[in-house]
Amino acid sequence: MKKPILFTIIAAFALAFVVYQSQSGPVQKITGEAYAFTNVNVIPMTSEKVLPDQTVVIKGRTITLVAPSKNVELGDDVIEINGEGKYLIPGLAEMHGHVPPTDPPPNAPRYMNMQYVENTLFLYTAAGITTVRGMLGWPNQLELKDKVRNGELIGPNLYLAGPSFNGNSISSPEEAVRKVTAQKEAGWDLLKIHPGLSREEYDAMAIAANDIGITFGGHIPSDVGLTHAIEMGQETIDHIDGYVAYLNSFDEDERKQKMNEIIQITKEKNVWIVPTQALWETILGSADFDAMQKYDELKYIPKNLVSGYNSWAKRKLDSPNTNIEKAKEHASLRRDLLSEMNRNGVKILLGTDAPQLYSVPGFSIHREFQHMKQADMTPYEILVSGTRNVGEYFNGKDTESFGVIQNGKRADLILVNKNPLENISNLKDHSGIMVAGRWMSVADINNRLAMIEESYKEED
Numbered sequence: 432m433k434k435p436i437l438f439t440i441i442a443a444f445a446l447a448f449v450v451y452q453s454q455s456g457p458v459q460k461i462t463g464e465a466y467a468f469t470n471v472n473v474i475p476m477t478s479e480k481v482l483p484d485q486t487v488v489i490k491g492r493t494i495t496l497v498a499p500s501k502n503v504e505l506g507d508d509v510i511e512i513n514g515e516g517k518y519l520i521p522g523l524a525e526m527h528g529h530v531p532p533t534d535p536p537p538n539a540p541r542y543m544n545m546q547y548v549e550n551t552l553f554l555y556t557a558a559g560i561t562t563v564r565g566m567l568g569w570p571n572q573l574e575l576k577d578k579v580r581n582g583e584l585i586g587p588n589l590y591l592a593g594p595s596f597n598g599n600s601i602s603s604p605e606e607a608v609r610k611v612t613a614q615k616e617a618g619w620d621l622l623k624i625h626p627g628l629s630r631e632e633y634d635a636m637a638i639a640a641n642d643i644g645i646t647f648g649g650h651i652p653s654d655v656g657l658t659h660a661i662e663m664g665q666e667t668i669d670h671i672d673g674y675v676a677y678l679n680s681f682d683e684d685e686r687k688q689k690m691n692e693i694i695q696i697t698k699e700k701n702v703w704i705v706p707t708q709a710l711w712e713t714i715l716g717s718a719d720f721d722a723m724q725k726y727d728e729l730k731y732i733p734k735n736l737v738s739g740y741n742s743w744a745k746r747k748l749d750s751p752n753t754n755i756e757k758a759k760e761h762a763s764l765r766r767d768l769l770s771e772m773n774r775n776g777v778k779i780l781l782g783t784d785a786p787q788l789y790s791v792p793g794f795s796i797h798r799e800f801q802h803m804k805q806a807d808m809t810p811y812e813i814l815v816s817g818t819r820n821v822g823e824y825f826n827g828k829d830t831e832s833f834g835v836i837q838n839g840k841r842a843d844l845i846l847v848n849k850n851p852l853e854n855i856s857n858l859k860d861h862s863g864i865m866v867a868g869r870w871m872s873v874a875d876i877n878n879r880l881a882m883i884e885e886s887y888k889e890e891d
């Protein structure tokens with residue numbers, strides 16, 4: 432039977448209406464105290480996509496809604512942040528950072544006071560770093576973590592490794608086991624491994640740590656070696672440590688194949704890599720020292736710290752052991768390693784070892800981005816290393832979940848002025864940062880940066 436034409440037209444309209452309704456969804460009214468980023472392009476980092484014209488609602492420390500702006504109506508108590516033409520991305524992480532001691536040792540330099548600790552935390556946050564994995568614990572530092580958590584101090588969410596396991600701090604397997612237990616009980620988040628542990632001490636540490644449920648990461652002690660550390664369950668290998676030494680133990684014609692093999696093992700065992708490429712080129716001696724000594728961001732850290740960097744650099748360049756050609760070869764092998772690891776799906780985490788040599792907290796991530804770019808990482812892959820991967824790494828380690836923009840995630844956000852997926856350097860230009868639901872506009876951030884700069888002009 433032939434349908435009357437009017438019926439067909441009505442049916443078509445009805446269908447169009449249903450489709451329109453399901454796309455637009457019902458309008459939600461936001462009541463009570465909240466923040467809302469409106470008309471913003473959201474880069475949720477769940478996949479490589481941009482959601483245009485969204486409203487993102489935050490209550491307390493948490494994202495409570497991500498929806499098209501036309502479907503959200505804001506109540507009177509909602510503070511609106513206009514995101515038109517801008518991009519909202521999850522906050523970034525410094526996964527190999529340092530937080531200075533709150534109780535400095537007696538021989539510590541004068542600048543190492545509580546003001547310096549607070550400035551350091553602020554510098555991280557000002558760059559959009561909302562999470563720092565502190566890779567060297569100091570006595571009483573865990574209190575600092577609580578002070579940030581309860582809002583007494585502005586700073587990134589802290590996850591702290593305890594005092595380091597190294598050749599000086601550990602003198603027997605028994606001592607290693609005792610200190611693993613003690614650090615777990617004290618509430619440290621992970622164990623930091625430095626060079627100098629014997630294989631027996633390392634194994635005792637690893638077995639005890641795996642047993643009581645605390646992870647360990649950092650360097651690869653030479654007596655342990657890369658493959659053994661991976662077998663024993665080292666969770667993160669920082670500075671790509673141990674890989675070049677491992678590859679150099681083979682003849683040149685075998686190295687390519689060995690590289691592929693070790694990368695596959697790294698991936699299969701779920702080892703995370705924190706490359707810290709920029710810092711390592713400094714340590715190797717292949718970095719551009721003249722350029723580094725002129726970094727503008729050095730004005731935000733104490734002069735004595737900067738002169739310490741500069742005298743280290745002079746000693747490095749004057750040393751008969753420094754061979755620039757060899758250092759450049761080493762650096763290029765590290766670049767190949769990072770490139771191949773990334774291409775093969777090894778999980779990479781953003782880290783710069785701030786505030787080590789010329790890595791000024793916060794600012795140093797932009798230096799590191801350039802090195803990641805040189806290792807063929809796309810802007811999206813670089814962002815993943817500082818956001819989604821970080822959330823995945825901390826999954827189950829924290830009661831809060833973060834690293835992507837989704838309902839229920841911790842409200843760690845950067846309002847970027849231009850699309851960072853087009854150019855990773857666009858991340859330098861932002862309108863403000865939200866850390867665990869606390870909003871800081873770029874004007875507030877710049878004011879405090881100016882105060883920090885001023886305070887270090889006077890210091891001797």
Ligand SMILES: [Zn+2]
Nearest residue numbers: 527529566784
């Ligand atoms: Zn470090």
